[in-house]
Amino acid sequence: MDKIYIIEDDQTIRNEIVQALKKWNFQADWVRDFQTIDYEIKQQSPDLIVMDITLPFYDGFYWTQKIREFSKIPIIFVSAADMDPNAIRAISIGADDYLTKPFSIAVFISKIQAILRRTNQNEYLTEALNFQSFSLNIITNILKSQNKSIKLTATESTILKLLFLNPGQIISKRKIIQAIWQNGDFTDENILNVNMSRLRDKLSQIGLEPV
Template sequence: MDRIFIVEDDPTITAAMLQEFHKWQYIAQTVTSWDHVIDEIQNFNPDIVLMDITLPTFDGFYWTNQLRQLSKVPIIFISAAEMDPNAVRAIAAGADDYIVKPFSLNVLVSKIQAVIRRTKQAAKPMETLTFEDYQLTILTNELKHGDVSVKLTPTEGTILKLLFLNAGKLVTKKQLMQTIWQGGLFIEESVLTVNMSRLRDKLAQVNLRNRLVTERGHGYRLVAADEL
């Protein structure tokens, strides 16, 4: 069974989530000490973390930054704050998705299922995809070029996988959102934009940034050097 760690200090919301997750046969745990959040997450070894923003000690952005130094576990932010700019900040900090309170538990479960499924698919032993002399290892979400390698998040790896598979062709925003976020029904386009910006920064480390071309209003293309 999949394991969910809940970083949320509202007992009513926590109780509702625990009850819902039990129905779906998830194993869920909540924080017992707000001074040892990261230790508790690591000891529980979850498949996904649900992270609130406003918390008793440090906020969710702090804990996400701390966790990202140690783990690539998927993180969904849950907050009463408005979608922007907190969604942008959450994704930039390393979150994989974002949901605003009040929310439907069915929508939350759908998001959890989509993120866990995407993460497990990325973890399957699959082939290495290539684009010219660049290699993307699906198993580890690692991009290599010569002696340089860049570690991507599962979401970034999924985006680059689509671009590699469709090199030279337009990959629409709709295609990306449907693939990454289970049809893209519960996600803002701004979240995709932030992920693309973060991916571009990592592509710059292997001189691939300028090869990812934005076609405004449509989507993105990974182009050959002679197309620039």
Template sequence: MATIFIVEDDRSITNAMIKEFNKWHYQAQTVSDWDNVVLEIQHFQPDIVIMDITLPTFDGFYWTNQLRQVSDVPVIFVSAADMDPNAVRAIATGADDYIVKPFSLNVLISKIQAVLRRTKRETIPVETLAYEDCQLNILTNELTHQDSAVKLTPTEATILKILFLNSGKLVTKQQLMQNIWQGGLFIEDGVLNVNISRLREKLAQVGLRDRLVTERGRGYRLVTADEI
């Protein structure tokens, strides 16, 4: 399990990150003492650090400079500031990557995974996503529920992966098509509808028929067993 230390003072952003990291089985820690950020990072020994620029005491550039004196842990800068010249300064300070707010959490996860692979810190790849009592193996496209399992097509698995990562939230048809078919500009709704229909049949085979709910005219949502 990869570990991530978050240096960000916006609680809503921090909470959103932690929730997303938990889905990928990453363990996250946040700052409790803004006067001793580097000491807290050293104590936690993370595999990667997410570093904001504007912080309560010293800025992210200062803390990264201090961190680089004692550690080579990868750092990804996250900031609302413009990409240039802050991105150049961040990399010069010792950052490994840079992402500008507002950003997609999926993009942040992709950057984290890329940095971990590059630095060989992610020794055990994440293979399974979980939603309540359901597990989706993203390498084999196998869905399991209790003692049952079913094999999904790559497209069906991608749809379910997106729904898992947005569990409880509405996912629009446009969002699905953009993620699955590189923007979805030339894909008709009917193609998605066919794949959703086939996915429902697979879900029924493992006792999950009612977990995928259609909100007419809006999109799709995964619901818990208690909501059925």
């Protein structure tokens, strides 16, 4: 099981990240002493680090530089600060990716998956998200049941990931559109409606109740 280490001083945000990671079968831990982050990283040996910029004592840029002195552990920055020029600075000192708050949990998980695949940190990478008897492979975008499978488009897969990650909850169109945009695809409400209709048809074919 991959271990994700969270360097975030906002307890609410940290708890949301921990809950999301656990849903995806990641092991989640977080910093205890913001003055000895480098020491804790050495002790914990995580597979990936989630790093905020604004922290007590020293900022995320400082700690990334310290970590890069002894480790190549992947680092994802998450921050409410403007993406430019902070993202450029973060990447230039050794970060692997950058997300602005608030961010889509589905996109966040996908980025973790992609980074771990690239760095070959763990051969047992979780690729599937399960709901009832259905399994969605987030790499191939194939949805499977016990005896059927169907190929989804990238946009349809993004929508279904949000629904799988938030069972029993109402997901607003705005949140879905934001997730699709962050994946690099443009959509608006009309295009989303078309994708939702196609997704309902595909889910019906495989026996999953329409969303």
